[in-house]
Amino acid sequence: xxxxxxxxxxxxxxxxxxxxxxxxxxxxxxxxxxxxxxxxxxxxxxxxxxxxxxxxxxxxxxxxxxxxxxxxxxxxxxxxxxxxxxxxxxxxxxxxxxxxxxxxxxxxxx
Amino acid sequence: xxxxxxxxxxxxxxxxxxxxxxxxxxxxxxxxxxxxxxxxxxxxxxxxxxxxxxxxxxxxxxxxxxxxxxxxxxxxxxxxxxxxxxxxxxxxxxxxxxxxxxxxxxxxxxxxxxxxxxxxxxxxxxxxxxxxxxxxxxxxxxxxxxxxxxxxxxxxxxxxxxxxxxxxxxxxxxxxxxxxxxxxxxxxxxxxxxxxxxxxxxxxxxxxxxxxxxxxxxxxxxxxxxxxxxxxxxxxxxxxxxxxxxxxxxxxxxxxxxxxxxxxxxxxxxxxxxxxxxxxxxxxxxxxxxxxxxxxxxxxxxxxxxxxxxxxxxx
Numbered sequence: 001x002x003x004x005x006x007x008x009x010x011x012x013x014x015x016x017x018x019x020x021x022x023x024x025x026x027x028x029x030x031x032x033x034x035x036x037x038x039x040x041x042x043x044x045x046x047x048x049x050x051x052x053x054x055x056x057x058x059x060x061x062x063x064x065x066x067x068x069x070x071x072x073x074x075x076x077x078x079x080x081x082x083x084x085x086x087x088x089x090x091x092x093x094x095x096x097x098x099x100x101x102x103x104x105x106x107x108x109x110x
Numbered sequence: 111x112x113x114x115x116x117x118x119x120x121x122x123x124x125x126x127x128x129x130x131x132x133x134x135x136x137x138x139x140x141x142x143x144x145x146x147x148x149x150x151x152x153x154x155x156x157x158x159x160x161x162x163x164x165x166x167x168x169x170x171x172x173x174x175x176x177x178x179x180x181x182x183x184x185x186x187x188x189x190x191x192x193x194x195x196x197x198x199x200x201x202x203x204x205x206x207x208x209x210x211x212x213x214x215x216x217x218x219x220x221x222x223x224x225x226x227x228x229x230x231x232x233x234x235x236x237x238x239x240x241x242x243x244x245x246x247x248x249x250x251x252x253x254x255x256x257x258x259x260x261x262x263x264x265x266x267x268x269x270x271x272x273x274x275x276x277x278x279x280x281x282x283x284x285x286x287x288x289x290x291x292x293x294x295x296x297x298x299x300x301x302x303x304x305x306x307x308x309x310x311x312x313x314x315x316x317x318x319x320x321x322x323x324x325x326x327x328x329x330x331x332x333x334x335x336x337x338x339x340x341x342x343x344x345x346x347x348x349x350x351x352x353x354x355x356x357x358x359x360x361x362x363x364x365x366x367x368x369x370x371x372x373x374x375x376x377x378x379x380x381x382x383x384x385x386x387x388x389x390x391x392x393x394x395x396x397x398x399x400x401x402x403x404x405x406x407x408x409x410x411x412x413x414x415x416x417x418x419x420x421x422x423x424x425x
Contacts, residue, residue, distance in 0.1 A: 084265035089360035
Protein backbone atom coordinates (compact mmCIF):
# COMPACT_ATOMS: atom_id res chain seq x y z
CA UNK A 1 0.00 0.00 0.00
CA UNK A 2 2.85 2.39 0.77
CA UNK A 3 4.06 2.11 -2.83
CA UNK A 4 0.56 2.75 -4.18
CA UNK A 5 0.16 5.81 -1.94
CA UNK A 6 3.52 7.28 -2.77
CA UNK A 7 3.29 7.06 -6.54
CA UNK A 8 0.75 9.04 -8.53
CA UNK A 9 -1.20 7.23 -11.20
CA UNK A 10 -2.14 3.57 -11.54
CA UNK A 11 0.58 0.93 -11.39
CA UNK A 12 0.84 -2.56 -12.77
CA UNK A 13 2.09 -5.47 -10.70
CA UNK A 14 5.48 -5.23 -12.40
CA UNK A 15 5.79 -1.51 -11.64
CA UNK A 16 4.90 -2.11 -7.97
CA UNK A 17 7.56 -4.84 -7.79
CA UNK A 18 10.13 -2.45 -9.21
CA UNK A 19 9.40 0.09 -6.47
CA UNK A 20 9.78 -2.53 -3.73
CA UNK A 21 13.53 -2.49 -4.14
CA UNK A 22 14.61 -3.14 -0.57
CA UNK A 23 12.75 -6.45 -0.33
CA UNK A 24 13.39 -9.35 -2.66
CA UNK A 25 9.76 -10.38 -3.26
CA UNK A 26 8.65 -12.77 -5.93
CA UNK A 27 6.38 -11.42 -8.63
CA UNK A 28 3.64 -13.84 -7.60
CA UNK A 29 3.82 -12.66 -3.98
CA UNK A 30 3.31 -9.05 -5.03
CA UNK A 31 0.44 -10.13 -7.26
CA UNK A 32 -1.24 -12.05 -4.43
CA UNK A 33 -0.92 -9.17 -1.98
CA UNK A 34 -2.31 -6.64 -4.48
CA UNK A 35 -5.14 -9.04 -5.24
CA UNK A 36 -6.00 -9.32 -1.55
CA UNK A 37 -5.85 -5.53 -1.08
CA UNK A 38 -8.25 -5.12 -4.00
CA UNK A 39 -10.63 -7.70 -2.57
CA UNK A 40 -10.61 -5.96 0.82
CA UNK A 41 -11.40 -2.67 -0.88
CA UNK A 42 -8.18 -0.81 -0.11
CA UNK A 43 -7.07 -0.79 -3.75
CA UNK A 44 -9.08 -0.46 -6.95
CA UNK A 45 -8.02 -2.04 -10.20
CA UNK A 46 -8.73 -1.57 -13.89
CA UNK A 47 -7.73 -3.73 -16.76
CA UNK A 48 -5.36 -2.00 -19.15
CA UNK A 49 -4.87 -4.33 -22.06
CA UNK A 50 -3.68 -7.59 -20.53
CA UNK A 51 -2.45 -6.32 -17.17
CA UNK A 52 -4.33 -5.02 -14.16
CA UNK A 53 -3.50 -1.50 -12.97
CA UNK A 54 -3.83 -0.73 -9.27
CA UNK A 55 -4.58 2.49 -7.44
CA UNK A 56 -5.32 3.14 -3.79
CA UNK A 57 -9.04 3.40 -3.02
CA UNK A 58 -8.48 6.41 -0.75
CA UNK A 59 -5.51 8.50 0.35
CA UNK A 60 -3.47 7.58 3.40
CA UNK A 61 -4.68 10.73 5.19
CA UNK A 62 -8.29 9.74 4.59
CA UNK A 63 -7.79 6.38 6.28
CA UNK A 64 -5.87 7.89 9.20
CA UNK A 65 -8.66 10.43 9.65
CA UNK A 66 -11.21 7.61 9.56
CA UNK A 67 -9.42 5.82 12.38
CA UNK A 68 -9.00 8.98 14.46
CA UNK A 69 -12.64 10.00 14.07
CA UNK A 70 -13.83 6.51 14.87
CA UNK A 71 -11.73 6.45 18.01
CA UNK A 72 -12.72 9.95 19.12
CA UNK A 73 -16.37 9.86 18.16
CA UNK A 74 -17.47 7.69 21.02
CA UNK A 75 -19.66 10.18 22.84
CA UNK A 76 -23.31 9.40 22.20
CA UNK A 77 -23.24 5.87 20.93
CA UNK A 78 -20.82 4.43 23.46
CA UNK A 79 -20.17 1.36 21.38
CA UNK A 80 -18.27 -1.26 23.26
CA UNK A 81 -16.02 -1.57 20.24
CA UNK A 82 -13.14 0.62 21.32
CA UNK A 83 -12.06 2.16 24.58
CA UNK A 84 -10.38 5.56 24.39
CA UNK A 85 -8.38 7.22 27.09
CA UNK A 86 -10.09 10.56 27.74
CA UNK A 87 -12.40 13.15 26.24
CA UNK A 88 -12.02 16.90 25.94
CA UNK A 89 -12.88 19.15 28.84
CA UNK A 90 -14.49 22.57 28.98
CA UNK A 91 -12.57 25.64 30.08
CA UNK A 92 -14.11 25.71 33.54
CA UNK A 93 -13.30 22.03 33.97
CA UNK A 94 -9.72 22.72 32.92
CA UNK A 95 -9.45 25.37 35.62
CA UNK A 96 -10.89 22.96 38.20
CA UNK A 97 -8.35 20.33 37.14
CA UNK A 98 -5.43 22.70 37.45
CA UNK A 99 -6.45 23.75 40.95
CA UNK A 100 -6.89 20.09 41.96
CA UNK A 101 -3.38 19.38 40.72
CA UNK A 102 -2.01 22.41 42.59
CA UNK A 103 -3.68 21.24 45.79
CA UNK A 104 -2.19 17.78 45.29
CA UNK A 105 1.32 19.09 44.71
CA UNK A 106 1.20 21.30 47.79
CA UNK A 107 -0.57 18.95 50.14
CA UNK A 108 0.79 18.90 53.68
CA UNK A 109 2.88 16.02 54.97
CA UNK A 110 4.88 15.59 51.77
CA UNK B 111 -50.88 -16.61 37.98
CA UNK B 112 -51.24 -13.30 39.71
CA UNK B 113 -48.80 -13.42 42.63
CA UNK B 114 -45.73 -13.92 40.43
CA UNK B 115 -46.91 -11.06 38.22
CA UNK B 116 -46.76 -8.70 41.18
CA UNK B 117 -43.35 -9.93 42.27
CA UNK B 118 -41.94 -9.65 38.75
CA UNK B 119 -43.41 -6.19 38.31
CA UNK B 120 -41.99 -5.12 41.66
CA UNK B 121 -38.51 -6.32 40.70
CA UNK B 122 -38.69 -4.59 37.32
CA UNK B 123 -39.83 -1.28 38.81
CA UNK B 124 -37.27 -1.50 41.62
CA UNK B 125 -34.55 -2.13 39.04
CA UNK B 126 -35.48 1.01 37.10
CA UNK B 127 -35.71 3.14 40.25
CA UNK B 128 -32.44 1.76 41.58
CA UNK B 129 -30.74 2.40 38.24
CA UNK B 130 -31.82 6.05 38.31
CA UNK B 131 -30.47 6.43 41.84
CA UNK B 132 -27.26 4.55 41.15
CA UNK B 133 -26.48 6.73 38.13
CA UNK B 134 -26.33 9.82 40.37
CA UNK B 135 -24.82 8.18 43.46
CA UNK B 136 -21.37 9.13 44.71
CA UNK B 137 -20.31 5.84 46.29
CA UNK B 138 -19.56 3.90 43.05
CA UNK B 139 -16.31 5.86 42.70
CA UNK B 140 -15.12 4.27 45.92
CA UNK B 141 -15.82 0.71 44.80
CA UNK B 142 -16.17 0.60 41.00
CA UNK B 143 -16.02 -3.20 40.76
CA UNK B 144 -18.90 -3.69 43.20
CA UNK B 145 -20.91 -0.97 41.46
CA UNK B 146 -20.39 -2.65 38.09
CA UNK B 147 -21.62 -5.98 39.49
CA UNK B 148 -24.71 -4.18 40.78
CA UNK B 149 -25.29 -2.57 37.38
CA UNK B 150 -25.05 -5.96 35.66
CA UNK B 151 -27.55 -7.37 38.15
CA UNK B 152 -29.91 -4.44 37.53
CA UNK B 153 -29.79 -5.01 33.80
CA UNK B 154 -30.22 -8.78 33.97
CA UNK B 155 -32.82 -8.59 36.74
CA UNK B 156 -34.88 -6.06 34.80
CA UNK B 157 -34.80 -8.22 31.67
CA UNK B 158 -35.88 -11.35 33.54
CA UNK B 159 -38.57 -9.49 35.48
CA UNK B 160 -40.06 -7.68 32.49
CA UNK B 161 -40.32 -10.86 30.42
CA UNK B 162 -41.46 -12.76 33.49
CA UNK B 163 -44.28 -10.35 34.34
CA UNK B 164 -45.73 -10.71 30.87
CA UNK B 165 -45.21 -14.46 30.81
CA UNK B 166 -46.81 -14.87 34.24
CA UNK B 167 -49.98 -13.21 32.95
CA UNK B 168 -50.22 -15.96 30.36
CA UNK B 169 -49.21 -18.86 32.56
CA UNK B 170 -51.62 -21.49 33.86
CA UNK B 171 -51.94 -21.08 37.64
CA UNK B 172 -51.66 -24.60 38.93
CA UNK B 173 -48.14 -25.22 37.63
CA UNK B 174 -44.83 -25.04 39.47
CA UNK B 175 -43.06 -22.04 38.09
CA UNK B 176 -43.98 -19.59 35.36
CA UNK B 177 -42.07 -21.41 32.66
CA UNK B 178 -44.06 -24.62 32.88
CA UNK B 179 -47.27 -22.63 33.33
CA UNK B 180 -46.61 -20.84 30.05
CA UNK B 181 -45.85 -24.07 28.23
CA UNK B 182 -49.11 -25.59 29.54
CA UNK B 183 -51.06 -22.55 28.37
CA UNK B 184 -49.51 -22.62 24.92
CA UNK B 185 -50.02 -26.36 24.53
CA UNK B 186 -53.56 -26.17 25.86
CA UNK B 187 -54.51 -23.35 23.51
CA UNK B 188 -53.21 -25.21 20.51
CA UNK B 189 -55.00 -28.40 21.55
CA UNK B 190 -58.30 -26.67 22.20
CA UNK B 191 -58.23 -24.46 19.11
CA UNK B 192 -61.72 -24.39 17.67
CA UNK B 193 -63.38 -26.16 20.60
CA UNK B 194 -65.27 -24.04 23.17
CA UNK B 195 -62.99 -23.10 26.05
CA UNK B 196 -63.64 -23.15 29.80
CA UNK B 197 -62.69 -19.55 30.35
CA UNK B 198 -64.08 -16.29 28.98
CA UNK B 199 -62.75 -15.22 25.61
CA UNK B 200 -61.50 -11.90 26.96
CA UNK B 201 -59.20 -13.67 29.40
CA UNK B 202 -57.92 -15.93 26.68
CA UNK B 203 -57.16 -12.98 24.44
CA UNK B 204 -55.40 -11.18 27.28
CA UNK B 205 -53.29 -14.24 27.97
CA UNK B 206 -52.36 -14.64 24.33
CA UNK B 207 -51.46 -10.95 24.05
CA UNK B 208 -49.30 -11.20 27.17
CA UNK B 209 -47.53 -14.28 25.85
CA UNK B 210 -46.87 -12.69 22.48
CA UNK B 211 -45.50 -9.55 24.09
CA UNK B 212 -43.27 -11.62 26.38
CA UNK B 213 -41.83 -13.53 23.44
CA UNK B 214 -41.39 -10.31 21.47
CA UNK B 215 -39.55 -8.61 24.33
CA UNK B 216 -37.29 -11.62 24.84
CA UNK B 217 -36.56 -11.72 21.12
CA UNK B 218 -35.82 -7.98 21.08
CA UNK B 219 -33.36 -8.27 23.96
CA UNK B 220 -31.57 -11.22 22.38
CA UNK B 221 -31.50 -9.46 19.03
CA UNK B 222 -29.96 -6.20 20.30
CA UNK B 223 -27.34 -8.14 22.23
CA UNK B 224 -26.37 -10.06 19.09
CA UNK B 225 -26.45 -6.88 17.00
CA UNK B 226 -24.26 -4.96 19.44
CA UNK B 227 -21.82 -7.86 19.48
CA UNK B 228 -21.70 -8.01 15.68
CA UNK B 229 -21.28 -4.25 15.30
CA UNK B 230 -18.40 -4.30 17.76
CA UNK B 231 -16.70 -7.14 15.91
CA UNK B 232 -17.08 -5.31 12.59
CA UNK B 233 -15.60 -2.08 13.93
CA UNK B 234 -12.67 -3.92 15.45
CA UNK B 235 -11.97 -5.89 12.30
CA UNK B 236 -11.93 -2.68 10.27
CA UNK B 237 -9.59 -1.03 12.76
CA UNK B 238 -7.20 -3.95 12.81
CA UNK B 239 -7.06 -4.04 9.00
CA UNK B 240 -6.41 -0.30 8.71
CA UNK B 241 -3.87 -0.33 11.52
CA UNK B 242 -1.96 -3.07 9.73
CA UNK B 243 -1.61 -0.73 6.75
CA UNK B 244 -1.14 2.61 8.48
CA UNK B 245 0.38 2.20 11.93
CA UNK B 246 3.99 1.66 12.88
CA UNK B 247 5.88 0.56 15.94
CA UNK B 248 7.84 3.08 17.94
CA UNK B 249 10.34 2.42 20.74
CA UNK B 250 8.83 5.29 22.71
CA UNK B 251 5.57 3.37 23.05
CA UNK B 252 6.41 -0.31 23.59
CA UNK B 253 3.62 -2.74 22.90
CA UNK B 254 1.54 -0.13 21.11
CA UNK B 255 0.99 0.98 17.52
CA UNK B 256 1.58 4.60 16.52
CA UNK B 257 -0.70 6.44 14.12
CA UNK B 258 0.70 9.48 12.34
CA UNK B 259 -1.75 12.19 13.29
CA UNK B 260 -1.02 15.43 15.16
CA UNK B 261 -4.07 15.27 17.42
CA UNK B 262 -3.90 13.53 20.79
CA UNK B 263 -5.60 10.15 20.81
CA UNK B 264 -5.02 6.96 22.74
CA UNK B 265 -7.31 4.00 22.50
CA UNK B 266 -7.38 0.26 22.47
CA UNK B 267 -9.05 -2.25 20.22
CA UNK B 268 -10.17 -4.94 22.65
CA UNK B 269 -10.72 -8.60 21.88
CA UNK B 270 -8.64 -11.66 21.25
CA UNK B 271 -6.35 -9.85 18.81
CA UNK B 272 -6.10 -6.67 20.81
CA UNK B 273 -4.20 -3.54 19.82
CA UNK B 274 -3.24 -0.40 21.69
CA UNK B 275 -3.07 2.71 19.49
CA UNK B 276 -1.30 5.97 20.30
CA UNK B 277 -1.31 8.95 17.94
CA UNK B 278 1.90 10.77 17.07
CA UNK B 279 0.38 13.86 18.70
CA UNK B 280 0.19 11.95 21.99
CA UNK B 281 3.90 11.12 21.85
CA UNK B 282 4.61 14.84 21.65
CA UNK B 283 2.11 15.71 24.34
CA UNK B 284 3.07 13.36 27.17
CA UNK B 285 6.36 12.60 28.85
CA UNK B 286 7.73 9.09 29.30
CA UNK B 287 6.11 8.40 32.67
CA UNK B 288 2.71 9.75 31.61
CA UNK B 289 2.79 7.68 28.45
CA UNK B 290 3.62 4.55 30.45
CA UNK B 291 0.65 5.24 32.72
CA UNK B 292 -1.66 5.61 29.71
CA UNK B 293 -0.39 2.35 28.23
CA UNK B 294 -0.98 0.58 31.55
CA UNK B 295 -4.53 1.96 31.61
CA UNK B 296 -5.29 0.67 28.11
CA UNK B 297 -3.71 -2.71 28.88
CA UNK B 298 -6.04 -3.03 31.87
CA UNK B 299 -9.06 -2.51 29.57
CA UNK B 300 -7.87 -5.30 27.32
CA UNK B 301 -6.86 -7.73 30.05
CA UNK B 302 -10.06 -7.39 32.03
CA UNK B 303 -12.33 -7.45 28.95
CA UNK B 304 -14.11 -4.23 29.86
CA UNK B 305 -15.70 -4.31 26.44
CA UNK B 306 -17.75 -7.33 27.54
CA UNK B 307 -18.75 -5.57 30.75
CA UNK B 308 -20.10 -2.67 28.72
CA UNK B 309 -21.78 -4.77 26.02
CA UNK B 310 -25.15 -5.48 27.73
CA UNK B 311 -25.65 -1.76 28.38
CA UNK B 312 -24.81 -0.86 24.81
CA UNK B 313 -27.39 -3.45 23.80
CA UNK B 314 -30.06 -2.10 26.19
CA UNK B 315 -29.41 1.41 24.84
CA UNK B 316 -29.94 0.08 21.32
CA UNK B 317 -33.23 -1.51 22.40
CA UNK B 318 -34.50 1.63 24.15
CA UNK B 319 -32.54 4.55 22.71
CA UNK B 320 -34.88 7.26 23.91
CA UNK B 321 -34.97 6.11 27.51
CA UNK B 322 -33.06 8.37 29.90
CA UNK B 323 -32.37 5.37 32.12
CA UNK B 324 -30.50 3.38 29.47
CA UNK B 325 -28.52 6.46 28.42
CA UNK B 326 -27.44 7.18 31.97
CA UNK B 327 -26.74 3.51 32.66
CA UNK B 328 -24.47 3.39 29.63
CA UNK B 329 -22.58 6.51 30.70
CA UNK B 330 -22.32 5.39 34.32
CA UNK B 331 -20.89 1.96 33.49
CA UNK B 332 -18.48 3.43 30.94
CA UNK B 333 -17.15 5.84 33.57
CA UNK B 334 -16.84 3.03 36.15
CA UNK B 335 -14.88 0.96 33.66
CA UNK B 336 -12.48 3.88 33.14
CA UNK B 337 -12.09 4.18 36.90
CA UNK B 338 -11.29 0.47 37.13
CA UNK B 339 -8.59 0.84 34.48
CA UNK B 340 -7.26 3.94 36.29
CA UNK B 341 -6.99 1.89 39.49
CA UNK B 342 -5.08 -0.89 37.72
CA UNK B 343 -2.68 1.60 36.15
CA UNK B 344 -2.16 3.25 39.53
CA UNK B 345 -0.71 0.00 40.86
CA UNK B 346 2.39 0.39 38.71
CA UNK B 347 2.55 4.14 38.08
CA UNK B 348 2.06 7.07 40.44
CA UNK B 349 -1.39 8.59 40.45
CA UNK B 350 0.01 12.00 39.59
CA UNK B 351 1.36 10.86 36.21
CA UNK B 352 -1.98 9.40 35.22
CA UNK B 353 -3.78 12.52 36.41
CA UNK B 354 -1.53 14.88 34.45
CA UNK B 355 -1.86 12.65 31.38
CA UNK B 356 -5.64 12.89 31.68
CA UNK B 357 -5.44 16.66 32.03
CA UNK B 358 -3.19 17.11 29.02
CA UNK B 359 -5.54 15.00 26.94
CA UNK B 360 -8.50 16.94 28.18
CA UNK B 361 -7.16 20.36 27.26
CA UNK B 362 -5.50 19.26 24.04
CA UNK B 363 -8.90 19.20 22.36
CA UNK B 364 -10.21 17.15 19.48
CA UNK B 365 -8.98 17.75 15.91
CA UNK B 366 -11.04 20.16 13.78
CA UNK B 367 -14.14 18.10 13.05
CA UNK B 368 -15.46 17.97 9.50
CA UNK B 369 -18.99 18.53 10.71
CA UNK B 370 -20.41 20.15 13.81
CA UNK B 371 -21.69 16.78 14.96
CA UNK B 372 -18.43 15.55 16.40
CA UNK B 373 -17.72 18.76 18.35
CA UNK B 374 -21.19 18.76 19.83
CA UNK B 375 -20.96 15.11 20.66
CA UNK B 376 -17.59 15.54 22.30
CA UNK B 377 -18.79 18.47 24.40
CA UNK B 378 -21.94 16.67 25.44
CA UNK B 379 -20.12 13.49 26.22
CA UNK B 380 -17.57 15.17 28.48
CA UNK B 381 -19.95 15.84 31.35
CA UNK B 382 -17.22 16.20 33.90
CA UNK B 383 -15.94 12.65 33.54
CA UNK B 384 -12.31 13.68 33.22
CA UNK B 385 -12.67 15.94 36.27
CA UNK B 386 -14.23 13.09 38.25
CA UNK B 387 -11.41 10.73 37.33
CA UNK B 388 -8.64 13.22 38.08
CA UNK B 389 -10.18 14.22 41.43
CA UNK B 390 -10.53 10.56 42.29
CA UNK B 391 -6.88 9.90 41.48
CA UNK B 392 -5.50 12.89 43.34
CA UNK B 393 -7.80 12.69 46.36
CA UNK B 394 -8.65 9.03 46.83
CA UNK B 395 -11.50 8.25 49.15
CA UNK B 396 -11.65 5.24 51.44
CA UNK B 397 -13.33 2.10 50.12
CA UNK B 398 -16.85 1.12 51.10
CA UNK B 399 -17.39 0.06 54.70
CA UNK B 400 -17.86 -3.71 54.98
CA UNK B 401 -21.60 -3.70 55.77
CA UNK B 402 -22.33 -1.50 52.77
CA UNK B 403 -20.27 -3.68 50.48
CA UNK B 404 -22.16 -6.76 51.67
CA UNK B 405 -25.47 -4.95 51.17
CA UNK B 406 -24.52 -4.14 47.57
CA UNK B 407 -23.59 -7.75 46.81
CA UNK B 408 -26.75 -9.10 48.42
CA UNK B 409 -28.95 -6.65 46.49
CA UNK B 410 -27.30 -7.71 43.26
CA UNK B 411 -27.91 -11.37 44.08
CA UNK B 412 -31.56 -10.80 45.01
CA UNK B 413 -32.25 -8.85 41.80
CA UNK B 414 -31.19 -11.81 39.70
CA UNK B 415 -32.10 -14.83 41.83
CA UNK B 416 -35.70 -13.84 42.62
CA UNK B 417 -36.95 -13.47 39.02
CA UNK B 418 -34.94 -16.48 37.87
CA UNK B 419 -36.35 -18.63 40.65
CA UNK B 420 -39.94 -17.67 39.89
CA UNK B 421 -39.55 -19.16 36.44
CA UNK B 422 -38.93 -22.61 37.83
CA UNK B 423 -40.34 -22.64 41.34
CA UNK B 424 -43.86 -22.07 42.70
CA UNK B 425 -44.38 -18.97 44.78
